[in-house]
Amino acid sequence: MITIKEVSELAQVSQATVSRALNGHATVKEANKIKVFEAIEKLGYKPNSFAQALASSRSNSIGMLVGTLEGPFFGPLMHNVENNVRKKNMHLIVTSGQESKDKETDSIRFLQSKQVDGLIVIADRLSDDELIKIAKNTPATIILNRYVPELYKQCICIDNELGGYIATKHMLELGHKKIACITGQLSKLDSRDRLQGYRNALAEFGINYEASLIAEGRFDHDGNHEKVRRLLDRHSDITAIFCQNDNIALAVYDVCSDRGLTIGEDISIVGFDNDTYSQHIRPKLTTVNFPVIEMGIEAANSVLSLVHKDKHQINNKLSPELVIRNSVKKLN
Incomplete structure (x- = not known):
């Protein structure tokens, strides 16, 4: 079985650098990151996710609460969040509130019970006070489609x-x-x-x-x-x-x-x-x-920056644009 020590020796970096690269830390130089992942590919190294979690005190997962698991809005949103989370070798756990306060509450409890490292939340039924409490329990929380004054730096919405x-x-x-x-x-x-x-x-x-x-x-x-x-x-x-x-x-x-x-x-x-x-x-x-694709990317990047305590300027308000086609007639 290939070990992290063998990866570090082939990449000619420290074991700590390999570990940080695997966990998506921004402090790892790009050149070292390339060496690490080239060594991983060459050796066929497969990180032990459980051991990684124990070593880093993280679950390497992000929880996401959405309104529903279907439809032309939530599908692309979840897709773009997951794509960007996976780039950091983390996984996305998604659940839905289904327009029910009880289900939204239960979903958040479920995600927190899984000790997710961060949360992305779309909640229509939960109050501002409840969202503030959620963010207090899971500091790396991003709120989508909602503006909560006390959490304004963690909110991303469209105008x-x-x-x-x-x-x-x-x-x-x-x-x-x-x-x-x-x-x-x-x-x-x-x-x-x-x-x-x-x-x-x-x-x-x-x-x-x-x-x-x-x-x-x-x-x-x-x-x-x-x-x-x-x-x-x-x-x-x-x-x-x-x-x-x-x-x-x-x-x-x-x-x-x-x-x-x-x-x-x-x-x-x-x-x-x-x-x-x-x-x-x-x-x-x-x-x-x-801009649902942009929202998904921004949500993923923002929650990951909170998890890893990286510097990232959150784009809090995305702008809509009119797409003119053929369904409006000009009247005389």
Whole structure:
């Protein structure tokens, strides 16, 4: 069995340097890191993860709490977090809260029971005080999609209010005045912030906010079709709809197709997230890009920097961008 001593001798570095390289320490010089991993590959050395954990007082794992384990948002997010965690020879343990406070609490307890070295948390139901307590018990904690003032240096979120604003402003600039909004669950801060951005854009253009033009949908597919039908029945003069995510926009496409309405002609749509399929449906969907890949990379790098006590400037607020395609018509 190959030992760490043999790796150090072949790489011509100390055993401590080999250990630090395996644990992803930033203090290891790049040249030494290359020597270590070339020696590992040549010798076929396989680190004993249990021994590593005992020696470093770490589990070499990161825990992650997400809303659900499926969907076009959480899938890429988890994928990019894991990719970057694995680059540091660590593993990702993921569990979901499923829109339940009890399940979010239970998930955090489970992850902490596994003595994870750090946490990445997306929690809609837990209070700020509960998140502060979690971060106190696991100092290397990063909060996603949430701003907690006491933990502001550990929070990474997108400017959802700006996203709602630029989506609505685009339709207003193209002459639309009767613009409806189908939100996600209003229990979620994302939904409330995007709605506020919608309201800000209306106010800027001198258009009164009408509560009857707002329908509360869901970020998943459940029940959105009925919300769209009810909204169109109530307001036949709607010319545009801001959908707070692309799943909701798909429901609008379906209902409009059933009613013989052409997207981009009879009614205009702007989505949010820039999911993969948004550029493949017809007409291609104008949407707000949620930088989910960047968020995953930033979350991984930030939690690892806290674990290893490295210097890393966390990018706390990511910016959304409007992706203009073919689903909005310019009105005369």
